[in-house]
Amino acid sequence: MNTGVLRALEFDRIVEVAQSFAVTPLGVSKLGALHPLSDGQRVAQVLSYTTETVKYLQANGPFSLTAPSEIEAVLLALAVEGRPLEAARLVGFADFLESIDNTRTAVRRQAAGFPALAALVEPCASFKGQIAEVRRQISPSGEVVDAASPELRTIRDRLRKQRSRLRGTLESYLRGKETARYLQDQVVTERNGRLVLVVRAEHRSSIPGIIHGSSGSGASLYLEPLSTVEVNNEIVALEEQEAEEIRRILLTLTEAFRSRALDVQRTIEVATELDVLQAKARLAELVDGVEPAVASDGRMELRGARHPLLIPSVLARLGESDPNRKPPIPVDVLLIPPTRVLLITGPNTGGKTVALKTAGLLALMAQAGLHIPAVIASLPVFRSVFADIGDEQSIAENLSTFSGHITNIASMDRTLAQPALVLLDELGAGTDPAEGGALGVAIIDNFRQRGAHVISTSHYDALKAYASTTDGVVCAAFGFDPETFEPTYKLVYGSPGRSLALEIASRLGLSQAIVDAARNNLSAEQAQLADHLAKMDEELRALDHDRRLIKRERELLDEADIRSRAREESLRHREESSKTRLNQALDENLRSARTQIDAVLADLRQRTAELA
Numbered sequence: 001m002n003t004g005v006l007r008a009l010e011f012d013r014i015v016e017v018a019q020s021f022a023v024t025p026l027g028v029s030k031l032g033a034l035h036p037l038s039d040g041q042r043v044a045q046v047l048s049y050t051t052e053t054v055k056y057l058q059a060n061g062p063f064s065l066t067a068p069s070e071i072e073a074v075l076l077a078l079a080v081e082g083r084p085l086e087a088a089r090l091v092g093f094a095d096f097l098e099s100i101d102n103t104r105t106a107v108r109r110q111a112a113g114f115p116a117l118a119a120l121v122e123p124c125a126s127f128k129g130q131i132a133e134v135r136r137q138i139s140p141s142g143e144v145v146d147a148a149s150p151e152l153r154t155i156r157d158r159l160r161k162q163r164s165r166l167r168g169t170l171e172s173y174l175r176g177k178e179t180a181r182y183l184q185d186q187v188v189t190e191r192n193g194r195l196v197l198v199v200r201a202e203h204r205s206s207i208p209g210i211i212h213g214s215s216g217s218g219a220s221l222y223l224e225p226l227s228t229v230e231v232n233n234e235i236v237a238l239e240e241q242e243a244e245e246i247r248r249i250l251l252t253l254t255e256a257f258r259s260r261a262l263d264v265q266r267t268i269e270v271a272t273e274l275d276v277l278q279a280k281a282r283l284a285e286l287v288d289g290v291e292p293a294v295a296s297d298g299r300m301e302l303r304g305a306r307h308p309l310l311i312p313s314v315l316a317r318l319g320e321s322d323p324n325r326k327p328p329i330p331v332d333v334l335l336i337p338p339t340r341v342l343l344i345t346g347p348n349t350g351g352k353t354v355a356l357k358t359a360g361l362l363a364l365m366a367q368a369g370l371h372i373p374a375v376i377a378s379l380p381v382f383r384s385v386f387a388d389i390g391d392e393q394s395i396a397e398n399l400s401t402f403s404g405h406i407t408n409i410a411s412m413d414r415t416l417a418q419p420a421l422v423l424l425d426e427l428g429a430g431t432d433p434a435e436g437g438a439l440g441v442a443i444i445d446n447f448r449q450r451g452a453h454v455i456s457t458s459h460y461d462a463l464k465a466y467a468s469t470t471d472g473v474v475c476a477a478f479g480f481d482p483e484t485f486e487p488t489y490k491l492v493y494g495s496p497g498r499s500l501a502l503e504i505a506s507r508l509g510l511s512q513a514i515v516d517a518a519r520n521n522l523s524a525e526q527a528q529l530a531d532h533l534a535k536m537d538e539e540l541r542a543l544d545h546d547r548r549l550i551k552r553e554r555e556l557l558d559e560a561d562i563r564s565r566a567r568e569e570s571l572r573h574r575e576e577s578s579k580t581r582l583n584q585a586l587d588e589n590l591r592s593a594r595t596q597i598d599a600v601l602a603d604l605r606q607r608t609a610e611l612a
Helices: 003-008 011-019 025-032 040-060 071-078 087-109 115-121 128-137 150-175 226-258 261-286 312-317 352-367 392-396 401-415 433-449 461-469 501-507 512-521 524-611
Strands: 183-191 194-200 209-214 220-225 300-305 331-335 341-345 376-379 384-388 420-424 453-457 473-480 487-493
Touching: 003 011, 003 384, 011 025, 011 261, 011 352, 025 071, 025 261, 040 115, 040 261, 040 352, 071 087, 071 226, 071 261, 087 115, 087 128, 087 226, 087 261, 115 261, 128 226, 150 183, 150 194, 150 220, 150 226, 183 220, 194 209, 194 226, 209 226, 220 226, 261 312, 300 352, 331 341, 331 352, 331 453, 331 487, 341 352, 341 433, 341 461, 352 376, 352 384, 352 420, 352 453, 384 401, 401 433, 420 433, 433 453, 433 461, 461 473
Parallel strands: 341 453, 341 473, 384 420, 420 453
Antiparallel strands: 183 194, 194 220, 209 220, 300 331, 300 376, 473 487
16 A cells, blocks of 8 residues: 555554554554555454454453563564573563463463464463573562572672671771771762772871772862772672673573574564554454455445544544544445445535545555444455545645646556555646536546546536436535534435535625625526525435434334234233133142042041941
């Protein structure tokens, strides 16, 4: 896909929102390279992965992935032979691998319900042994512990003893009456890695020792007494041994991971993919998205579609929240075979360009494996998507508006690859309306004959006439309130639409005298066409009103039918219950009668026996 098109349709901002949900730097980086795919099977696969992840997160909560911010630097260092990782980075790396292992275990427990995710985590390797060694030898704060090796414990024990001895000797200078008076400050400090005293400059020879520098004013000297030089030297040597032993320990721990480079690589790749899927799934939840069906018949059906960058929750995620912003009004964008061209008309600020961008952006999102904000969505997989929207490109290239648009369209014509989606905003604008309309018809018809899906916006009557008389082309107009001429942002199919330039100019405060003069300047043919369009709009609104009434009556009839069925079911149930209770009562009476008869017979038999 052309990067200019991705930018024009603001796909990069959708990527930015997805990146905000990633929990690892690796996921952020991979999402930064997210782009629409052009293979239908691959698109269907990545969409199904997103859908399964959405269901998994809803049932089980987020993946327990955690990664240090410098994970990419850790992986680069791990690739350098003989280079140990710092202690803190080893702890962070171990935590990351443990989080991957926990995620893999959680997914495997749910394998029956989430087969794609279970297959995805299968290549993950376990590093429990290596993680345990890191935990044993390095504290959570990133310090190598004494128990990391016997050698380190011995070195540190000797260091502690020597440091205690050294500090005791130096503190004796602070307490001694003969020496304390030569000191500038009653403290032991450090200079060049060695413990020293702060001596007044005029008493530099009063305490034998080595000078390691002076204060900024020169009034104080940092002196290492001769009596502590040997201990200081031993401490320095022990510190070097400690550093070497720590390096050996860290290198051993690092090599335990480095020796399993392929396992590490596969595991990290799985973790990155899981993070990307989790980000896609959370974006789907944010926009209340659905998985679009991949249409094999070329249909482009977006019902109840919303532009994601107009959804308040998305803008809040981008840090652009506005408490006064209303949610976008859903729009239907329909190109159902044999229709391949949709011409969108209607008044300015009515929503034409937003609808155009919505269709293009949702197509790109779908092909990138993202759910889209719509009620019903079915889309082809486009090999090429083109968009000619706005004047940014022409300004950047020092072209007039018209020249910029034509240059862009000529490039589309040369590089068109089917299946293709072509988006044209205000086609033919910037030049003489008659010629612009004729050119617009020719351009759209060229793309139509080549089999492309085309969505274009326009005010030109020539294009409206073309849409009304050409097979495979449909016209739809954004509606408006007939009283106030406010836009309704609802797309009405089959309507050629009115531009309402004069009505909107009047509503925006232009002098009524100017508006009346403009209306008088319309030619008889133009006035007749305007009246015809107005009459068509009234008829369409009347039809739409009747359609809504019929729909409501049908709903009321359905509700009445449901209530009637419910009453019939209730009566049937009550009748069956009554029959059941009656049968139970009859059975009970019969059993009681039999019991009484049996008792009478038994009494008679007993009496007969007594008489005999």
